[in-house]
Amino acid sequence: MRKLIMRMSFTVDGFVGGPKGENDWVFRSSDETSRAAAVEGFKEAGLIIMGRKSFENLSTYWPTASGPFAAPMNEIPKAVFSKSGYKGLNPIPNAELSPAQASWVAARIFNGDLAEGINELKSEPGKPIYAIGGAGFMRSLIATGLIDEYRLTTHPVLLGEGQPVFNGLAQPRDLKLVDVKAFSGGIVTHIYRPA
Numbered sequence: 001m002r003k004l005i006m007r008m009s010f011t012v013d014g015f016v017g018g019p020k021g022e023n024d025w026v027f028r029s030s031d032e033t034s035r036a037a038a039v040e041g042f043k044e045a046g047l048i049i050m051g052r053k054s055f056e057n058l059s060t061y062w063p064t065a066s067g068p069f070a071a072p073m074n075e076i077p078k079a080v081f082s083k084s085g086y087k088g089l090n091p092i093p094n095a096e097l098s099p100a101q102a103s104w105v106a107a108r109i110f111n112g113d114l115a116e117g118i119n120e121l122k123s124e125p126g127k128p129i130y131a132i133g134g135a136g137f138m139r140s141l142i143a144t145g146l147i148d149e150y151r152l153t154t155h156p157v158l159l160g161e162g163q164p165v166f167n168g169l170a171q172p173r174d175l176k177l178v179d180v181k182a183f184s185g186g187i188v189t190h191i192y193r194p195a
Helices: 026-030 033-042 052-066 068-073 099-105 116-123 135-144
Strands: 002-009 047-053 077-083 108-110 129-131 149-155 174-181 188-194
Touching: 002 116, 002 135, 033 068, 033 149, 047 052, 047 116, 047 135, 052 068, 052 077, 052 099, 052 135, 052 174, 068 099, 077 116, 116 135, 129 135
Parallel strands: 002 129, 002 149, 047 077, 047 129, 077 108
Antiparallel strands: 149 188, 174 188
16 A cells, blocks of 8 residues: 655645645755755655646646656656546647646546545556645545644744645544654754654
């Protein structure tokens, strides 16, 4: 069974985005070593999953982006989850797509029950599934109880207000700390698994 890994960046005060989802602080506070470690981590992923909003935003950015994250974001297969009957990307008919664009167009679409879709993906052979994306999708994913590992990266930033993801849990969840990685720029990654 494939492992589902939640990857998320947080501020010290526990937000994953500003009040309107702003996340420029993620790149502003990262350093070369922390970025290299994050890119290296993506090499173990066999699939990247996210919600529809993140998918639509990222699918317009990454195919033409450069930098260390562009290759893994464009090369690793993707799946998108939606509650609204999403149909996927509609490329211009007969347009020649770059390999990067084609990887986003080929994303698997799940419009049904989130837990059922996650269980289907986890039952397939392959490398781990990385969950990325916005607060709403992550809250829904956490609620399924199907996350095998939480990779939570704390950035040395205080926002004062913003979007949390661990609010509204139906019941407390005990976690076991399995690793901590600190970087010279002040970023710290904690890796937890369900206790």
